[in-house]
Amino acid sequence: SDGTSNTISVVEESGRPSNLIVKYTFATYIGGANGWDATQMTGGGTKSAPNRWADSDSGAGVSGQANSIVGSLKQIFNGNKIPLNGPADCPWSNNNCGPNNEPFSLHVGGVHALLADGSVRFISENLDTQTARRLFGRDDGETVSDF
Secondary structure, eight states: OOSGGGOEEEEOBOOOOGGGOSSOOHHHHTSOGGGOOHHHHSSSOSOOOTTSTTOGGGOOOOSOOTTOBTTBOOOSSSTTOSSTTOOTTSOTTSTTSSSSSSOBOSSTTEEEEEETTSOEEEEETTOOHHHHHHHHOSSOOOOOOOO
């Protein structure tokens, strides 16, 4: 049924440790290199650091991977995790690609999610799109099968 035990309230959205992100360096964000300025540090800028836990660009949304196309959707969870830094058509530096703005974790096989009933579930990265949509929709009257 469509109750609190079948509604995701919060989903894991982790970045990558900086040593795993080839493109990014500490100097890029803090040292003023590469056109970085104070306005980009406080919001409104176009650069982000996906290795920071509380990066303003790491807020989770579930719009799908930016390189998905109709008839060939990418994974909802842990999308574009391979290769390191993402595929050529969806590098991690782009919005909704890999570990920024989409459910993502460093766990093998899925992400943790807090459900509206207070329980935490590990949800497979292979979850189908329709089930994911139903889990994120509250009070929509749609039933959710096992997940």
